[in-house]
Amino acid sequence: MRTTHKVSVWPVGLAGGRRYERPVVEKGKVVGWYTGWRAGRPFPIDMAGFAVSLQVILSNPKAIFRRHGSQPGMQESDFLRQITTVEELEPKANNCTKVLVWHTRTEKVNLSNEPKYHLDSVKIEV
Numbered sequence: 001m002r003t004t005h006k007v008s009v010w011p012v013g014l015a016g017g018r019r020y021e022r023p024v025v026e027k028g029k030v031v032g033w034y035t036g037w038r039a040g041r042p043f044p045i046d047m048a049g050f051a052v053s054l055q056v057i058l059s060n061p062k063a064i065f066r067r068h069g070s071q072p073g074m075q076e077s078d079f080l081r082q083i084t085t086v087e088e089l090e091p092k093a094n095n096c097t098k099v100l101v102w103h104t105r106t107e108k109v110n111l112s113n114e115p116k117y118h119l120d121s122v123k124i125e126v
Contacts, residue, residue, distance in 0.1 A: 010093035013102040015046040017113030036113025043077040
């Protein structure tokens with residue numbers, strides 16, 4: 001996170017009804033998403049899965065993170081598309097192969113979207 005120039009991303013454990021969700025990275029660039037919920041979103045990422053540099057915030061004073069007014073699951077996408085593109089994202093956590101952040105709650109874990117047959121194509125360190 002500390003080395004974020006603009007917007008960085010990484011996997012998040014226990015998100016989207018899966019053991020983890022993550023950006024799919026090839027040759028150091030985000031090329032897709034391993035997600036269990038609404039994969040068609042512009043940025044199908046959990047709130048805990050990205051960081052924005054202060055310089056980007058200050059350079060985009062009209063960019064807002066809407067607490068209300070976004071469709072369910074679209075808050076992250078609505079915010080991120082105001083300040084970056086998928087091509088500009090900076091993968092962290094060893095090219096998004098390590099889960100270093102967990103989306104924890106005080107309720108039973110829901111893994112209803114965890115695939116039974118078509119698993120992730122990359123071995124992820126959890």
